[in-house]
Amino acid sequence: xxxxxxxxxxxxxxxxxxxxxxxxxxxxxxxxxxxxxxxxxxxxxxxxxxxxxxxxxxxxxxxxxxxxxxxxxxxxxxxxxxxxxxxxxxxxxxxxxxxxxxxxxxxxx
Numbered sequence: 001x002x003x004x005x006x007x008x009x010x011x012x013x014x015x016x017x018x019x020x021x022x023x024x025x026x027x028x029x030x031x032x033x034x035x036x037x038x039x040x041x042x043x044x045x046x047x048x049x050x051x052x053x054x055x056x057x058x059x060x061x062x063x064x065x066x067x068x069x070x071x072x073x074x075x076x077x078x079x080x081x082x083x084x085x086x087x088x089x090x091x092x093x094x095x096x097x098x099x100x101x102x103x104x105x106x107x108x109x
Contacts, residue, residue, distance in 0.1 A: 067102070
């Protein structure tokens, strides 16, 4: 199980890094000053910063950024892979489909 969880963590990190680059590229073209602001703050503060300033027209990216950051934070506190509602383990097939999944099958319906 530990090996599987580490693979999920790596997938989360790769997707998160790609999404951060995408955000930087987008705002580098649209509003270059924002790139400096993003580089000056912690990654964990990006969702709040972007939500407050610009990402209203990019809500799916903002939502995904928040999901990825939350999943990485759960690894850090040892809670990754547990349902946010019932606290039971999330099925591996759900995590394989989306490593940022927050709910088990029963609670996601």
